[in-house]
Amino acid sequence: MSKDARSDARNKVRDAAIALFAQKGVKATTIKDIARAAGVSEGALYRHWASKEDLAAALFAAEYTALSHSLREAAGTGSAAERLRRVIAWAFGLVEAAPDRARFLLLSQHDALPLVPALMKDGLETPVDVVCAIVGEGIAEGSIVDADREALAHTVIGAIVLNIQSHVYGRQTAPLGTLADTVADALLRGLSTGKET
Amino acid sequence: MSKDARSDARNKVRDAAIALFAQKGVKATTIKDIARAAGVSEGALYRHWASKEDLAAALFAAEYTALSHSLREAAGTGSAAERLRRVIAWAFGLVEAAPDRARFLLLSQHDALPLVPALMKDGLETPVDVVCAIVGEGIAEGSIVDADREALAHTVIGAIVLNIQSHVYGRQTAPLGTLADTVADALLRGLSTGKET
Amino acid sequence: MSKDARSDARNKVRDAAIALFAQKGVKATTIKDIARAAGVSEGALYRHWASKEDLAAALFAAEYTALSHSLREAAGTGSAAERLRRVIAWAFGLVEAAPDRARFLLLSQHDALPLVPALMKDGLETPVDVVCAIVGEGIAEGSIVDADREALAHTVIGAIVLNIQSHVYGRQTAPLGTLADTVADALLRGLSTGKET
Amino acid sequence: MSKDARSDARNKVRDAAIALFAQKGVKATTIKDIARAAGVSEGALYRHWASKEDLAAALFAAEYTALSHSLREAAGTGSAAERLRRVIAWAFGLVEAAPDRARFLLLSQHDALPLVPALMKDGLETPVDVVCAIVGEGIAEGSIVDADREALAHTVIGAIVLNIQSHVYGRQTAPLGTLADTVADALLRGLSTGKET
DNA sequence: TATGAATGAGCCTTCATTCAT
DNA sequence: CATGAATGAAGGCTCATTCAT
Numbered sequence: 001m002s003k004d005a006r007s008d009a010r011n012k013v014r015d016a017a018i019a020l021f022a023q024k025g026v027k028a029t030t031i032k033d034i035a036r037a038a039g040v041s042e043g044a045l046y047r048h049w050a051s052k053e054d055l056a057a058a059l060f061a062a063e064y065t066a067l068s069h070s071l072r073e074a075a076g077t078g079s080a081a082e083r084l085r086r087v088i089a090w091a092f093g094l095v096e097a098a099p100d101r102a103r104f105l106l107l108s109q110h111d112a113l114p115l116v117p118a119l120m121k122d123g124l125e126t127p128v129d130v131v132c133a134i135v136g137e138g139i140a141e142g143s144i145v146d147a148d149r150e151a152l153a154h155t156v157i158g159a160i161v162l163n164i165q166s167h168v169y170g171r172q173t174a175p176l177g178t179l180a181d182t183v184a185d186a187l188l189r190g191l192s193t194g195k196e197t
Numbered sequence: 198m199s200k201d202a203r204s205d206a207r208n209k210v211r212d213a214a215i216a217l218f219a220q221k222g223v224k225a226t227t228i229k230d231i232a233r234a235a236g237v238s239e240g241a242l243y244r245h246w247a248s249k250e251d252l253a254a255a256l257f258a259a260e261y262t263a264l265s266h267s268l269r270e271a272a273g274t275g276s277a278a279e280r281l282r283r284v285i286a287w288a289f290g291l292v293e294a295a296p297d298r299a300r301f302l303l304l305s306q307h308d309a310l311p312l313v314p315a316l317m318k319d320g321l322e323t324p325v326d327v328v329c330a331i332v333g334e335g336i337a338e339g340s341i342v343d344a345d346r347e348a349l350a351h352t353v354i355g356a357i358v359l360n361i362q363s364h365v366y367g368r369q370t371a372p373l374g375t376l377a378d379t380v381a382d383a384l385l386r387g388l389s390t391g392k393e394t
Numbered sequence: 395m396s397k398d399a400r401s402d403a404r405n406k407v408r409d410a411a412i413a414l415f416a417q418k419g420v421k422a423t424t425i426k427d428i429a430r431a432a433g434v435s436e437g438a439l440y441r442h443w444a445s446k447e448d449l450a451a452a453l454f455a456a457e458y459t460a461l462s463h464s465l466r467e468a469a470g471t472g473s474a475a476e477r478l479r480r481v482i483a484w485a486f487g488l489v490e491a492a493p494d495r496a497r498f499l500l501l502s503q504h505d506a507l508p509l510v511p512a513l514m515k516d517g518l519e520t521p522v523d524v525v526c527a528i529v530g531e532g533i534a535e536g537s538i539v540d541a542d543r544e545a546l547a548h549t550v551i552g553a554i555v556l557n558i559q560s561h562v563y564g565r566q567t568a569p570l571g572t573l574a575d576t577v578a579d580a581l582l583r584g585l586s587t588g589k590e591t
Numbered sequence: 592m593s594k595d596a597r598s599d600a601r602n603k604v605r606d607a608a609i610a611l612f613a614q615k616g617v618k619a620t621t622i623k624d625i626a627r628a629a630g631v632s633e634g635a636l637y638r639h640w641a642s643k644e645d646l647a648a649a650l651f652a653a654e655y656t657a658l659s660h661s662l663r664e665a666a667g668t669g670s671a672a673e674r675l676r677r678v679i680a681w682a683f684g685l686v687e688a689a690p691d692r693a694r695f696l697l698l699s700q701h702d703a704l705p706l707v708p709a710l711m712k713d714g715l716e717t718p719v720d721v722v723c724a725i726v727g728e729g730i731a732e733g734s735i736v737d738a739d740r741e742a743l744a745h746t747v748i749g750a751i752v753l754n755i756q757s758h759v760y761g762r763q764t765a766p767l768g769t770l771a772d773t774v775a776d777a778l779l780r781g782l783s784t785g786k787e788t
Numbered sequence: 789t790a791t792g793a794a795t796g797a798g799c800c801t802t803c804a805t806t807c808a809t
Numbered sequence: 810c811a812t813g814a815a816t817g818a819a820g821g822c823t824c825a826t827t828c829a830t
Contacts, residue, residue: 043795043822047793110304145382155359249804421619446824541773544757552754563704576738
């Protein structure tokens with residue numbers, strides 16, 4: 001019970017913080033904001049995280065690696081093209097399933113990306129790694145054009161990210177489901193060799 | 198004379214602010230930082246801008262629309278594919294020619310993008326508009342696949358932005374010149390119909 | 395049994411608190427510090443003392459009156475001069491025998507001395523009283539010069555306290571044993587009338 | 592004028608801080624207290640000192656070295672005994688002339704003494720040094736008994752300090768002027784060899 | 789009875805903005 | 810006009826104390 005209560009506090013703070021960070025950014029969100037939104041005291045925060053920075057970093061790291069796992073899972077098996085298509089679809093789906101998490105990842109990038117190298121030293125996998133791996137395998141099996149793996153991967157990721165952004169910022173009003181296919185079609189046409197695997 | 202002096206102060210502040218915003222973000226940059234770096238007094242800032250927020254917004258708007266002009270100019274004439282290739286190359290070149298401006302645009306997006314709709318009401322053109330226009334024309338002329346214009350445009354922009362980001366954050370170490378071609382090849386293969394115009 | 399257990403907790407807290415107060419001062423020592431060092435919970439402290447202030451005051455009062463008893467005992471019997479010499483020697487010895495208690499008394503003076511008048515109303519004897527009494531008896535018996543009793547007593551006490559301080563703060567490096575004699579010689583030469591009692 | 596205003600602010604803060612530190616100690620005095628008492632804003636403090644700690648340390652260092660100069664001056668010339676007598680008289684006089692400064696030096700010792708070694712590295716002279724020097728010269732000229740110079744000096748200083756303390760805390764009610772002579776008589780009788788210089 | 793998580797007032801410090809000079 | 814000292818609201822964080830378990 002006390003264990004649950006503790007988990008509750010952590011989770012309430014987690015959720016409140018992600019929502020606020022997603023709406024206003026880390027710097028513009030105050031400890032008071034988070035505490036009030038989570039329904040806990042300000043001091044309670046410091047039992048679980050050492051500072052606001054630490055909270056933001058921990059949250060970003062958790063979401064970032066969770067995203068990696070989800071993407072890898074969503075990719076499933078099959079040809080690189082099929083897997084990339086599923087990655088794209090899943091990513092677009094995330095925006096509707098968990099808009100706060102998506103916005104948080106988008107908005108906090110520049111605050112938190114500097115800490116990503118530290119993640120990698122811990123052997124953790126980033127979403128970028130996941131896409132890179134798929135692209136790399138596609139190149140190896142000959143189904144994806146033989147070019148700089150990172151460049152192709154970032155091309156895919158950029159297409160995803162910017163389309164999501166344009167949706168989130170309200171410029172793009174078409175349904176995300178359709179977008180996913182349009183983007184995937186264009187990208188995969190560009191990346192594929194056309195050879196069967 | 199006094200006009201020139203004022204312009205000088207404005208420009209010194211402009212450059213100093215862009216550099217600092219690019220390095221630390223808007224929130225983390227103080228008026229004192231900017232004033233010191235620009236070699237002017239803190240009060241002097243308020244003669245030209247109403248607040249730090251206003252300075253950041255004005256700077257972003259200026260850079261954002263300047264980028265639009267540059268992209269349009271860089272695009273030149275010819276087929277949509279040729280113009281997009283030039284846009285990509287020019288964007289990658291910006292990072293090396295003016296890294297502070299590039300970083301500033303990248304980092305300040307989320308602080309400043311909410312004000313972009315206001316820009317558009319003023320009839321100003323954004324870089325996104327430029328790419329959209331080119332894509333739209335490509336669709337019209339049949340050289341680019343007939344799909345959601347915004348989606349294709351953001352696919353191109355995302356590829357540019359994320360590849361630049363991966364370079365700026367040190368993940369991508371290949372020279373930007375090569376990157377530009379790799380990315381352009383992949384994208385244009387994906388977007389083109391293959392028909393001559 | 396439960397009484398013993400309680401005493402144990404009390405004593406553990408007492409010792410831990412004195413050590414910490416001696417090292418960092420009362421204000422800089424937290425309840426958490428004390429609880430951790432004593433191996434008890436934070437709440438447990440409030441079973442024995444009403445507040446941190448109360449703990450510090452009670453500890454100081456206890457040490458202060460314990461010091462009085464020790465000094466009186468150490469003084470033994472004989473001429474005032476002999477007794478003062480023994481008091482000086484004993485005080486210097488305390489620093490080596492129980493450095494934490496000595497430092498605590500030194501450091502907490504100014505936090506706790508305001509409460510000393512309260513002690514005296516309770517009829518408790520302070521170390522100052524002990525030295526005053528000896529000096530007073532010396533004056534009465536003619537072995538100590540006839541001057542303001544308090545002034546002479548504080549002269550003795552000051553000599554003791556400052557020499558200990560200079561040792562504790564590392565300025566004085568000579569062994570405390572030698573110091574005791576040097577100081578006692580000088581003081582007693584100054585206080586004595588030279589008449590046999 | 593602006594120079595005077597600035598000096599005023601500094602001095603107002605200085606005086607207010609010394610008074611408050613003297614009454615409640617450094618830790619118990621808040622920035623708000625000082626600002627209010629000095630009639631300046633809280634932020635103004637940070638233009639002149641980096642932190643409250645820094646303020647306290649700077650103030651202590653200034654008073655401590657000022658005290659050194661005053662003591663050296665007050666000592667004047669003549670035999671070591673005469674000079675020590677004047678030092679004692681002057682120190683007792685300080686309590687009446689500037690009670691806040693005296694109390695501040697007394698109360699802040701333990702907060703600030705750890706920084707004294709740093710002072711000495713800067714070649715600054717402490718009050719202890721002044722008394723040590725006089726005692727040392729007395730030993731050299733044969734007018735003061737040949738014993739540990741530091742021990743004798745701290746005996747003198749202790750007599751001064753503790754007598755002042757007993758006055759400040761209200762235990763000693765005799766007039767300080769008389770005290771000075773009583774203490775000086777006793778001390779000098781104890782330190783002197785009796786030989787003419 | 790013991791525990792230690794939770795509370796929240798209050799602290800030090802920062803910094804955008806103002807305004808007397 | 811320019812300056813930069815002064816302002817003071819607001820932020821992150823600490824910690825003595827309480828109380829549910």
